[in-house]
Ligand SMILES: [Mg+2]
């Protein structure tokens with residue numbers, strides 16, 4: 044059989060975060076949205092300040108982020124989401140989330156934000172936008188003896204598929220448009 | 233003369249960032265807004281992964297942030313701002329800003345965000361919210377031979393004073409309410 048074009052091999056190995064960052068750079072350059080990845084929080088312990096050169100961090104530790112990966116603004120809407128990859132092929136495990144992230148999404152949702160998880164099934168090269176409302180419900184049910192994962196079949200029902208294209212490759216703002224349309228009239232003026 | 237209450241001495245030395253963080257914690261706890269400081273971006277060079285303990289950063293450098301200090305959501309509005317302190321007593325020097333920050337504020341403003349600088353005159357214990365539109369204009373004029381600072385008198389005219397109170401001490405959302413009222417009908421649905 045003929046080999047796939049080289050670009051597909053490259054894309055296949057691209058992390059979801061790298062794909063989203065590329066989309067965000069495109070959306071920013073084309074004045075469509077301003078959405079950035081938040082830096083990883085670091086606990087500084089020892090910093091050297093050498094003369095005539097830049098400060099050097101000599102001891103520091105990674106802290107667990109208290110919020111989500113991404114936020115920003117799109118068409119006047121506050122956008123907030125976390126990116127999650129799974130190698131599973133039939134469901135998305137909820138253990139990928141932490142209580143802090145769920146609380147943060149719930150708080151932003153309450154303020155009228157457009158909040159979701161952007162989930163990539165790496166082995167299927169399939170992407171879904173899962174509205175935070177559904178994620179929060181599944182999370183709460185889990186504590187009451189509910190499932191520890193969201194079946195792919197459920198994601199196909201309540202989620203919004205994210206399409207791949209050329210510019211940008213990961214066209215997630217189209218899925219966001221659909222989420223906004225769903226939420227409109229519910230909690231946005 | 234009688235000494236001031238101890239709390240005032242403590243507050244006097246509090247950095248603007250610490251004051252804003254305290255306000256944000258209060259606003260979050262009381263479900264009024266979800267606004268966070270973004271972590272400082274760090275360029276990692278060397279990270280050790282010792283067995284049975286946490287990863288340790290052994291060499292890293294501070295990167296200049298490409299956006300602003302704070303963003304989040306309040307009443308459905310995207311909020312984006314930078315905090316700046318000055319020891320000056322008659323004007324605010326524009327050199328406190330970088331081109332990246334101005335570009336970021338301009339891009340967020342274009343998307344309908346509520347964008348501003350929160351300026352503290354440390355020697356006056358005076359705080360002003362300067363709308364991004366005015367900041368951007370002053371910045372652009374500077375490149376065309378304009379002033380390198382914004383006079384306090386101008387800030388009193390075009391800015392919105394931020395009041396101190398008890399809970400939270402720095403009541404900056406009241407100033408944000410006034411900025412929203414100004415912008416309403418201009419670029420928010
Ligand atoms: Mg993530």
Ligand SMILES: [Mg+2]
Nearest residue numbers: 301314315316
């Ligand atoms: Mg600052």
